[in-house]
Amino acid sequence: MFRNQYDNDVTVWSPQGRLHQIEYAMEAVKQGSAVVGMKNATHAVVAAVKRTPSELASYQKKIFAIDEHCGVGIAGLTADARNINNFLQTECLNHRYAFSRPMPLNRLVGTLGNKMQVTTQQESGRPYGVGLLMIGFDHKGPHLIQIDPSANHYECKGMSIGARSQSARTYLEKHLDEYLGAQSVEDLVRHALRALRDTLANDQELSSKLISVAVVGKDHPFQVYDDEVVQELISVVVKEPRAAVRPAQSGFALDADLMEDDDTNRPPPPEPGVSVATAVDQHGRTEAGYSPSG
């Protein structure tokens, strides 16, 4: 059950000077599907790959609106994200109630950081298993902020988290000046889609079902784009040739059955009690007790 004797508890150091539980939480973010965020002088955009457990089910929500002026894209445990989202919404609402104006992003993230930090230091409970890319617009302009389960938060120009996000970061580093100087929101979103495409498996292609896009900026309240708008933006990008095929990914540090499937060969259903608990209810239906679907 435990990988070593130093990961029973978040507060216990390993002799190497590491806190294993927090590192595992950081790994949980990598299990989630990729999210990309970037900004230019006036706007910030976040785009995410959605997942579905089956053809018959809907896609898991990846982007959450917090207030008129900000929202988050998430990678990791959706349940944890909803809890954090609820907190952020409440903070923003309280600020608006008191001061009749939107909460500055740095203060919002500050309160969230304080909340998340506590979970990395008390022995009961666990750290949050979700990473966030928050976009927003306030008196200082557009923002993109990455927030980790370790409660670190970073202001970014472009960033990506989640499964295979390194490919997207490579794109973001290479095209930094292009999207920072992007003249239109459409250009910005297209850069996000290109970055996101690089995280997809070779047999996958961008589609409005698979992709979720949201934008916020000057005189532009936070808005999750409708499928039709996304499809139109995608239609330009899919015609462009894809980036060179990536080398095969080596395994993550976590159990194989928790891993993102890299190819079309889904592994057989995992054994009960390992990581996906299968529960049978009174009507004989089965449901997955735990699945990192975010």
Added chain:
Amino acid sequence: MAKRYDINSALLRDLPLINGSHSSAVGQPKAHTQSPSVSGTAVIGVAFKGGIVLAADTVGSYGTLCKLRTIPRLLRVNKSTVLAMSGDYADFQYIEQLIAKKTMQDFCSDDGYEWTPKSLHSWLTRILYNARSKFDPLWNSYVVGGLEDGVPYLGGLTMLGISYTAPYMATGFGRFIAQPFLADQLEKNPEMDEAAAREVAIHSLRLLYYRNRESSNKYQLTVVTKDGSVLEPIKEFEGVWDTALMIRGYD
């Protein structure tokens, strides 16, 4: 002592009375300021093209006694925001402390986020409404003024947490004496410049000086324009009492 907070509510009626005022016994609402002692009278606010001016005299009245003749009732919050108060002076000092504390927190955040007239108006509304909801109101009316994104902002606020905005403001007795005059002046000259607005504000104080026993000819102005806010030194105007002889019963 007269009961100042006198509404026909069973809740309040049933409170035990100690020394003529409502008690703050265990289990009962607090009642610190239900009989204000030192208070300031009317304040005036006028918005003009490109800014606002607030005006107030400097009297602290103890009942009908002119106990304190030179106390400032205007507060400069920052370069875009000023505040004028009428009502209980102690409650104003409490609010001053709250504002100073919040201003210090903003300063320490060092993120360029600070009071604007709108945010201060909103926040004070919450403070006053919250206090009155505990049946322990802060016995003040406020006028918040300044520039909100470069646009003149003038907000009024009562001790019950009722807030509103208007191009001119008068509190207390000024609502009866100065408000009609201000309405008239702004109708005749809707595009007032700073000089005209100052004149109108000072004349409002003059009208009050002649009619309001709690006011005086010692006054202070604060002006907010795009160049910043200025809390001006205390000045005096001369009363002209020639017409007093024409009032029947004056002598």
